[in-house]
Amino acid sequence: MTISLGFVVAEFNRDLTYQMELLGREHAEFLGATVKETILVPGVFDMPLAIKKLCQRDDIDAVVTIGSVIEGETDHDQVVMQHAARKIMDLSLEFNKPVTLGIPGPGMTRMAAHERVDYAKRAVEAAVKLVRRL
Ligand SMILES: Nc1c(NC[C@H](O)[C@H](O)[C@H](O)CO)[nH]c(=O)[nH]c1=O
Numbered sequence: 001m002t003i004s005l006g007f008v009v010a011e012f013n014r015d016l017t018y019q020m021e022l023l024g025r026e027h028a029e030f031l032g033a034t035v036k037e038t039i040l041v042p043g044v045f046d047m048p049l050a051i052k053k054l055c056q057r058d059d060i061d062a063v064v065t066i067g068s069v070i071e072g073e074t075d076h077d078q079v080v081m082q083h084a085a086r087k088i089m090d091l092s093l094e095f096n097k098p099v100t101l102g103i104p105g106p107g108m109t110r111m112a113a114h115e116r117v118d119y120a121k122r123a124v125e126a127a128v129k130l131v132r133r134l
């Protein structure tokens, strides 16, 4: 069975998430999975509703989130990441579907973010493994 993935990708820090999206797509292809749908959202905080829409679809086996949360002058990055991560986990349990975390941060400089674009590959790999095993 070919595994069908949905991607939810943040436009915030798009230079990074564009690269991450491409890496994720390439890795999905390498693993024999298909990226059936991609939803772009403004930022990581805005992901939960898009994830929910994809989880509701019978033709999508797992959802991969792709984003990058970079530190600023305030703790805003902490708020964005903590809430998104918690909702990602909640939605996965609510819909009995893997939803994986391809989002480095918070507390991360832009340089550190560039060094962590492979989080997208990791999230694709985790999604495929979870679909196969569960
Ligand atoms: N600071 C980052 C954000 N912030 C934006 C929020 O995610 C959201 O789009 C806004 O608050 C409107 O609801 N988003 C990221 O993806 N990365 C960041 O570093």
Ligand SMILES: CC(=O)[C@@H](O)COP(=O)(O)O
Pocket: 069, 070, 071, 072, 073, 074, 075, 076, 077
């Ligand atoms: C750097 C950002 O985009 C985000 O983390 C928010 O920055 P700030 O805390 O300076 O508002």
